[in-house]
Amino acid sequence: MALVVQKYGGSSLESAERIRSVAERIVATKKQGHDVVVVCSAMGDTTDELLDLAAQVNPVPPAREMDMLLTAGERISNALVAMAIESFGAEAQSFTGSQAGVLTTERHGNARIVDVTPARVRDALDNGKICLVAGFQGVNKDTRDVTTLGRGGSDTTAVALAAALGADVCEIYSDVDGVYTADPRIVPNAQKLEKLSFEEMLELAAVGSKILVLRSVEYARAFNVPLRVRSSYSNDPGTLVAGSMEDIPVEEAVLAGVATDVSEAKVTVLGIPDLPGEAAKVFRVIADAEINIDMVLQNISSLEDGRTDITFTCPRADGPRAMELLKKLQDDGSCKNVLYDDQIGKVSLVGAGMKSHPGVTAVFCEALRDAGVNIELISTSEIRISVLIRENEVEKSVRALHDAFDLGGEEQATVYAGTGR
Amino acid sequence: MALVVQKYGGSSLESAERIRSVAERIVATKKQGHDVVVVCSAMGDTTDELLDLAAQVNPVPPAREMDMLLTAGERISNALVAMAIESFGAEAQSFTGSQAGVLTTERHGNARIVDVTPARVRDALDNGKICLVAGFQGVNKDTRDVTTLGRGGSDTTAVALAAALGADVCEIYSDVDGVYTADPRIVPNAQKLEKLSFEEMLELAAVGSKILVLRSVEYARAFNVPLRVRSSYSNDPGTLVAGSMEDIPVEEAVLAGVATDVSEAKVTVLGIPDLPGEAAKVFRVIADAEINIDMVLQNISSLEDGRTDITFTCPRADGPRAMELLKKLQDDGSCKNVLYDDQIGKVSLVGAGMKSHPGVTAVFCEALRDAGVNIELISTSEIRISVLIRENEVEKSVRALHDAFDLGGEEQATVYAGTGR
Numbered sequence: 001m002a003l004v005v006q007k008y009g010g011s012s013l014e015s016a017e018r019i020r021s022v023a024e025r026i027v028a029t030k031k032q033g034h035d036v037v038v039v040c041s042a043m044g045d046t047t048d049e050l051l052d053l054a055a056q057v058n059p060v061p062p063a064r065e066m067d068m069l070l071t072a073g074e075r076i077s078n079a080l081v082a083m084a085i086e087s088f089g090a091e092a093q094s095f096t097g098s099q100a101g102v103l104t105t106e107r108h109g110n111a112r113i114v115d116v117t118p119a120r121v122r123d124a125l126d127n128g129k130i131c132l133v134a135g136f137q138g139v140n141k142d143t144r145d146v147t148t149l150g151r152g153g154s155d156t157t158a159v160a161l162a163a164a165l166g167a168d169v170c171e172i173y174s175d176v177d178g179v180y181t182a183d184p185r186i187v188p189n190a191q192k193l194e195k196l197s198f199e200e201m202l203e204l205a206a207v208g209s210k211i212l213v214l215r216s217v218e219y220a221r222a223f224n225v226p227l228r229v230r231s232s233y234s235n236d237p238g239t240l241v242a243g244s245m246e247d248i249p250v251e252e253a254v255l256a257g258v259a260t261d262v263s264e265a266k267v268t269v270l271g272i273p274d275l276p277g278e279a280a281k282v283f284r285v286i287a288d289a290e291i292n293i294d295m296v297l298q299n300i301s302s303l304e305d306g307r308t309d310i311t312f313t314c315p316r317a318d319g320p321r322a323m324e325l326l327k328k329l330q331d332d333g334s335c336k337n338v339l340y341d342d343q344i345g346k347v348s349l350v351g352a353g354m355k356s357h358p359g360v361t362a363v364f365c366e367a368l369r370d371a372g373v374n375i376e377l378i379s380t381s382e383i384r385i386s387v388l389i390r391e392n393e394v395e396k397s398v399r400a401l402h403d404a405f406d407l408g409g410e411e412q413a414t415v416y417a418g419t420g421r
Numbered sequence: 422m423a424l425v426v427q428k429y430g431g432s433s434l435e436s437a438e439r440i441r442s443v444a445e446r447i448v449a450t451k452k453q454g455h456d457v458v459v460v461c462s463a464m465g466d467t468t469d470e471l472l473d474l475a476a477q478v479n480p481v482p483p484a485r486e487m488d489m490l491l492t493a494g495e496r497i498s499n500a501l502v503a504m505a506i507e508s509f510g511a512e513a514q515s516f517t518g519s520q521a522g523v524l525t526t527e528r529h530g531n532a533r534i535v536d537v538t539p540a541r542v543r544d545a546l547d548n549g550k551i552c553l554v555a556g557f558q559g560v561n562k563d564t565r566d567v568t569t570l571g572r573g574g575s576d577t578t579a580v581a582l583a584a585a586l587g588a589d590v591c592e593i594y595s596d597v598d599g600v601y602t603a604d605p606r607i608v609p610n611a612q613k614l615e616k617l618s619f620e621e622m623l624e625l626a627a628v629g630s631k632i633l634v635l636r637s638v639e640y641a642r643a644f645n646v647p648l649r650v651r652s653s654y655s656n657d658p659g660t661l662v663a664g665s666m667e668d669i670p671v672e673e674a675v676l677a678g679v680a681t682d683v684s685e686a687k688v689t690v691l692g693i694p695d696l697p698g699e700a701a702k703v704f705r706v707i708a709d710a711e712i713n714i715d716m717v718l719q720n721i722s723s724l725e726d727g728r729t730d731i732t733f734t735c736p737r738a739d740g741p742r743a744m745e746l747l748k749k750l751q752d753d754g755s756c757k758n759v760l761y762d763d764q765i766g767k768v769s770l771v772g773a774g775m776k777s778h779p780g781v782t783a784v785f786c787e788a789l790r791d792a793g794v795n796i797e798l799i800s801t802s803e804i805r806i807s808v809l810i811r812e813n814e815v816e817k818s819v820r821a822l823h824d825a826f827d828l829g830g831e832e833q834a835t836v837y838a839g840t841g842r
Contacts, residue, residue, distance in 0.1 A: 016477030023478070050497065056437035057444070057501050058508035065507070068515050069500035072493040076471065079490035080478050086486070087479035094489050099565070144520070 002168035003125075004029055007039040007135065007158035009174040012232035013077050014044030022173075022232055023084030026130060030090050035125045037165065039135040039158040040081055042073025063108035067137075067148045071097070074134035074154070082132045092130045095121060097137035097146075101164075102157060104138035104147045111138060111147035113156065113219075116164035125165075133161060152213025159216045163223035170225050171238075172212060177231035178239035179204070179211055181257035181407040186395050190402065191409035192236075193256060197245040200256045200352055201227075203384045207348035208261030217241070245352040245383065255351030255360075258401045260394050262345040264294060265319040266376070268311045269326060271336025279310055281334055285325045291318040295346070295379045295388060307336070311377060313388065316342050344376070345394035348386040349401055360405075361385055367404035373397050423589040424546075425450055428460040428556065428579035430595040433653035434498050435465030443594075443653055444505030447551060451511050456546045458586065460556040460579040461502055463494025484529035488558075488569045492518070495555035495575070503553045513551045516542060518558035518567075522585075523578060525559035525568045532559060532568035534577065534640075537585035546586075554582060573634025580637045584644035591646050592659075593633060598652035599660035600625070600632055602678035602828040607816050611823065612830035613657075614677060618666040621677045621773055622648075624805045628769035629682030638662070666773040666804065676772030676781075679822050681815050683766040685715060686740040687797070690747060692728040692757025702755050703731055706746045712739040716767070716800045716809060728757065732798065734809065737763050765797070766815035769807040770822055781826075782806055788825035794818050 006029070008022050030036050050069050054061045061069075078094045085092040101117035121131045135154025138147050149156050155172055162170035178192040179201070196204075198221035205214040211229055220227050220241070230238030245253075272278050279298065286293060297311045314322055319342060326338040354360050364385050368375060373396065377388035389397055402408055427450070429443050451457050471490050475482045482490075499515045506513035522538035542552045556575025559568050570577050576593055583591035599613040600622070617625075619642035626635040632650055641648050641662070651659030666674075693699050700719065707714060718732045735743055740763060747759040775781050785806050789796060794817065798809035810818055823829055 016474055019478050053437055053497075053501060054504055057440050058504040060508075061504040062507050062513075065500045065503040065513070065515055068503070068517075069497060072496045072500075075493045075496070076474075076490060079486045079493075080474060082486040082489070083475055083479040083482040086483050087481075092483075092486070094486055096489075096567075146517075 001033045001035070003035045003037070003165060005037045005039065005158050005162040005165070005167045005170040007154055007170065007172050008041065008081075008232060009154070010041040010044050010047070011175045012173050013040060013081070016080075018232075019077070019080050020084050020087075023081055023088055025232065026081070026085055027088040027090045030130055037121060037125070037131045037133060037161060037167070038081060039133050039154055039161065040074060040077040041135050041154040043077045043080075046073040046076065064145060067108045067146050070148055071134065071137040071146050074136050078132045078134045085130055090130055091128060092132060093124045094132040094134070096134050097157065098139035100133040100161065102133075102138035102160065103141040104149070106140045106143060106145070106147070108145075108147055110150035111140070113138060113149065113160045114141060116160050118161060118164050121161070122165065133157065152216060155213050155216035156219055159219045159223070159225055159227070162225045163219065167225065169228055170220065171228045171230055173230050173232040174211070175231060175233060176211060176229070177234050177236040178229050179209070179241070179257070182398050182402045183260065186260075186398050187402045187408065189408035189411065191407065193239050195240045195242070196256055197243050197248060197352055198241060199245040199383060200350055201241045203348075203350040203381065204256060204259050207350065207384065207386055208259045208263075208346065212241070248352050250356045253351070253353040253356055255349060255353045255405050255407060257350060257407065258398050259348045259350060260345060260398055261348075262391050262394060263316055264313040264344065264346060265316040265340060265342035266311060266313050266344045266388065267319070267322055267326065268309060268339040268341070269329075269335045270309045270339065271305070271307045272310060272334065274306050274308045278334065279308070281329065282310055282326070285329060286314070286322055289318075289321055289325055291315070291322050295377055295386065297377050313344070313346070313377075343391045344388055345391040346386055346388055347394060347397045347401065348384055349405065350384045352383050354383050354385070363404055364401065367400045368397055371396050371400035373400070422454045422456070424456040424458070424586060426458045426460065426579050426583040426586070426588045426591040428575055428591065428593050429462065429502075429653060430575070431462040431465050431468070432596045433594050434461060434502070437501075440464075440498070440501050441505045441508075444502055444509055446653065447502070447506055448509040448511045451551055458542060458546070458552045458554060458582060458588070459502065460554050460575055460582065461495060461498040462556050462575040464498045464501075467494040467497065485566060488529045488567050491569055492555065492558040492567050495557050499553045499555045506551055511551055512549060513553060514545045515553040515555070517555050518578065519560035519565075521554040521582065523554075523559035523581065524562040525570070527561045527563065527566070527568070529566075529568055531571035532561070534559060534570065534581045535562060537581050539582060539585050542582070543586065554578065573637060576634050576637035577640055580640045580644070580646055580648070583646045584640065588646065590649055591641065592649045592651055594651050594653040595632070596652060596654060597632060597650070598655050598657040599650050600630070600662070600678070603819050603823045604681065607681075607819050608823045608829065610829035610832065611678075612828065614660050616661045616663070617677055618664050618669060618773055619662060620666040620804060621771055622662045624769075624771040624802065625677060625680050628771065628805065628807055629680045629684075629767065633662070669773050671777045674772070674774040674777055676770060676774045676826050676828060678771060678828060679819050680769045680771060681766060681819055682769075683812050683815060684737055685734040685765065685767060686737040686761065686763035687732060687734050687765045687809065688740070688743055688747065689730060689732045689760040689762070690750075690756045691730045691760065692726070693731060693755065695727050695729045699755065700729070700731055702750065703747070706750060707735070707743055710739075710742055710746055712736070712743050716798050716807065718798050734765070734767070734798075764812045765809055766812040767807055767809055768815060768818045768822065769805055770826065771805045773804050775804050775806070784825055785822065788821045789818055792817055792821035794821070
């Protein structure tokens with residue numbers, strides 16, 4: 001008998017019919033003799049509908065009230081799944097984030113979990129009940145105000161609960177049946193991975209894989225909670241994310257896959273005086289605006305004028321704000337010009353095998369060269385290579401890299417009706 | 422400076438536009454220098470939509486989960502109104518029933534308020550904030566589970582909060598601008614009443630007036646909270662419900678109005694042995710099924726067979742269940758036959774003036790006789806006369822009584838687009 005935490009995304013709960021289907025799966029898990037805790041996202045488009053209503057009553061809605069509003073979505077799906085479970089003859093009890101003891105920081109809209117004290121959930125499990133916990137939400141440990149955890153917050157709720165309850169596995173259900181070597185919509189023979197280390201999944205999530213949010217993987221790694229990425233539309237065992245890369249025998253280490261990200265923009269700051277502290281000024285104004293920088297490149301300074309250029313990428317959504325701040329630096333004479341380019345894409349290769357296989361970078365660059373793709377920027381980690389290229393060359397690049405590293409399988413990958421999460 | 426509690430019904434909050442209009446009214450009240458606490462019902466059809474979803478996943482949904490589900494509706498409207506208020510420059514803070522200290526019994530779906538400890542609301546008021554409290558919901562004082570208060574629960578929340586906070590008035594907003602001498606859709610010259618005593622409002626609510634639920638009036642009377650029934654679509658001061666009938670000078674006591682109820686059915690149990698305890702059997706099975714009985718009539722027993730007949734009315738929704746139980750009594754020989762009639766209606770005249778004006782019953786019966794309406798059953802209280810008649814004669818009877826007692830005004834009553842609550 002194991003303790004299983006299951007998290008279902010909005011696409012798995014988009015209708016009464018889907019909710020009943022999910023409930024059947026939950027009851028089946030319980031009947032296998034396991035204790036089951038379920039974390040639900042809001043149904044289908046509920047969150048978008050609530051956001052739309054909020055925008056109609058107040059274009060700049062206060063964050064505390066926004067959290068009060070949005071958390072209603074998970075309460076609804078949670079209660080409906082509990083009802084559906086009872087209709088299949090099992091006992092269920094739903095809990096809000098607060099009732100489940102999900103304590104967070106006070107930052108509305110993007111709170112962090114600081115502690116999980118699931119005493120009520122534990123009691124209900126001990127009484128043979130299937131427990132449902134509303135995802136994405138918690139309660140400010142000081143003020144007792146309702147908070148939300150930001151994008152992918154339900155994954156984080158599930159992992160944090162699994163850690164607090166000492167669960168054997170945390171299953172993340174969506175409409176995708178696992179982690180693939182590439183997006184099957186781009187690469188038809190992409191293969192589903194059976195197992196990935198936490199580090200590999202972290203790198204994949206960081207470079208654009210949407211299958212799990214970075215924060216939930218970080219949490220799982222920190223508390224060593226095995227994750228299983230599965231589809232609520234099939235019985236495929238999915239992909240297991242567990243264990244450290246260090247524990248993978250060298251000869252078994254492989255390349256995990258190719259990920260893409262077309263949500264970033266490239267900013268180039270030209271003519272920064274090549275003196276200590278000048279580049280720091282650029283990054284300080286961006287940091288103070290809470291804009292995340294991803295890739296960074298600083299050129300060698302020009303011998304003529306003793307000035308240098310810095311290029312970095314940041315989320316496109318933050319691009320206009322970044323430009324506004326940097327234009328002020330330009331006005332102050334801290335740089336000569338600022339350029340903006342949002343027609344870029346990032347392609348990354350990730351895998352523990354990279355450590356032990358020399359020449360990966362060479363093959364990587366040759367594959368893109370053969371596909372006629374120009375590389376604008378490169379950044380690497382121990383188990384990842386990322387390049388910045390033109391946005392309209394992303395798909396061709398993914399296929400070229402997938403082929404060059406022989407990641408494809410014999411069969412076409414299964415793609416389900418719903419796409420994305 | 423006063424402390425005002427305002428309650429807005431679902432029809433007043435059915436769209437973003439209506440929510441902004443309500444927020445404007447709330448902010449205007451605050452700007453007049455008053456402290457304001459607002460209780461919101463769920464938006465328009467939200468509750469019905471949630472009930473529909475629940476029915477799709479489980480035809481007999483567990484009551485605890487139903488409460489978890491339905492309370493989401495008030496959280497949504499509450500947060501949206503708070504956002505709208507902030508857009509008009511005032512500070513607002515929303516509270517769930519639990520956060521506002523609305524403690525209830527454990528009966529899910531129809532819990533009773535046992536205490537209100539609004540310390541957080543009081544603090545927020547002291548900090549100059551407009552407070553919003555989700556109506557219809559509370560928290561079980563023992564288990565901390567979320568509960569709901571049953572039909573009209575938001576009115577009860579508002580009155581209970583007004584009592585706990587010592588508010589000067591509790592304003593109940595809907596799409597009707599006051600209590601009328603009759604339904605203006607039936608009687609075009611029905612007049613809006615300026616003031617009513619608690620007892621009169623209680624009688625009106627008990628005999629079918631939908632404007633306030635009985636329980637909220639009982640609560641207001643017990644804690645002496647003045648109620649003002651108003652429309653969120655106009656600036657009319659509405660109707661004040663306050664004070665005891667005993668305090669009305671005899672010469673000022675008048676008739677308040679005519680109310681109707683077509684939600685009941687008539688059950689007749691024939692041939693009950695006229696012995697002690699036999700009639701009690703009938704009422705016991707009905708009471709055990711938690712079916713409320715309204716009017717009752719027992720005929721004189723027949724001399725021939727020493728048996729008697731009992732007629733009573735109960736909600737139509739409970740009719741089939743009542744019949745099933747009584748048919749069993751018939752099978753046991755405790756009666757000879759059971760008849761069911763759901764084509765009936767009840768018309769009532771209410772008013773403190775009845776006490777001091779002899780002959781009201783005579784005028785009442787004559788008015789119906791002149792209208793050609795047959796009375797099937799009569800019941801009275803100190804300040805009320807109710808009769809059971811054919812359902813299709815209800816409107817004609819209301820008009821006849823309204824005329825006979827000279828309740829009409831010179832002008833046509835204003836009827837707003839939305840009808841009912």
